[in-house]
Amino acid sequence: MKMSAAKFSDANLYELLGIELEAEQAEIRKAYRKKALECHPDKNPDNPKAAELFHELSKALEILSDASARSAYDKVLKAKKASELRNKQLDSKRQKFKADLEQRERDALYTLFSKQPYPTAPKSDEEVLQDQIERLRREGSKLLEEEQRLMREQLLRTVAETQKTKAATSFDSSAHRIKIKWKAEKKDPNNGGYTQEKLQNFLKKYGELVALVMSKKTGSALVEFQTLDAAEMALAYEKGLVENPLQLEWVTPTTTKAAEKPTSSSLDYEDLVMRKLRQAEERKKLIAQMQAEDEAEG
Structure with a gap:
């Protein structure tokens, strides 16, 4: 012009x-x-x-x-x-x-x-x-x-971040909880070489964590990722310490990615808030359950 x-x-x-x-x-x-x-x-x-x-x-x-x-x-x-x-x-x-x-x-x-x-x-x-x-x-x-x-470039980054945020908010992490196990003797002060911080360092390279719960019982923990991709990559690739490998598996059998595609109603604000509240309550119950099991075995 x-x-x-x-x-x-x-x-x-x-x-x-x-x-x-x-x-x-x-x-x-x-x-x-x-x-x-x-x-x-x-x-x-x-x-x-x-x-x-x-x-x-x-x-x-x-x-x-x-x-x-x-x-x-x-x-x-x-x-x-x-x-x-x-x-x-x-x-x-x-x-x-x-x-x-x-x-x-x-x-x-x-x-x-x-x-x-x-x-x-x-x-x-x-x-x-x-x-x-x-x-x-x-x-x-x-x-x-x-x-x-x-x-x-900035506009493309903004679009990518928006899409990532939408994907994260529509993902139900509580339905894709992962159980982590490793070898550790009872009352082992070193817990088989694993601490909360060490586990976080192993896992966070796959994506953001929603929750990581270490059991009082040695050799056990639970983790929730913010996205399904992160959870699946951790399951496929994470081995932890060479001398004491980690074993990761779903707490309950998970659905396929196709089933994870959100519907328009799943992105509604009220539905999202309610789902987050349910997830928080489930995590509280899970922690209480793990603590009760630890005390029973102790």
């Missing part, structure tokens, strides 16, 4: 980005990144104004990040502000007189330079800005390309 100097001389690019006239390059880029992410067309597919604003922000960055273009723009902007200030101080008659005088000056210049091949008429501030904008269009802005590449 071809840029117009008139369009950008009418707009205040500093106000568009929410920065001061003296802003440094780092401030300009930071402001652009923040506002452009908010109105990115991918995040606002149903809002046609978002795409227009995103384009204006991109052009603002392109102009203000180029020293020559910014200088030309600043000159136009300051002249416009000075003109507005003067016009406020003039009454209607003086404004008309001023407009007539400026028109006569332009007519005189046109008459003068139309009769002589040299010198050519000096360019106005708007024309200088237009030249700079055309130069930017021809050359392209590497800075703008880099900023938009970083923005696309």
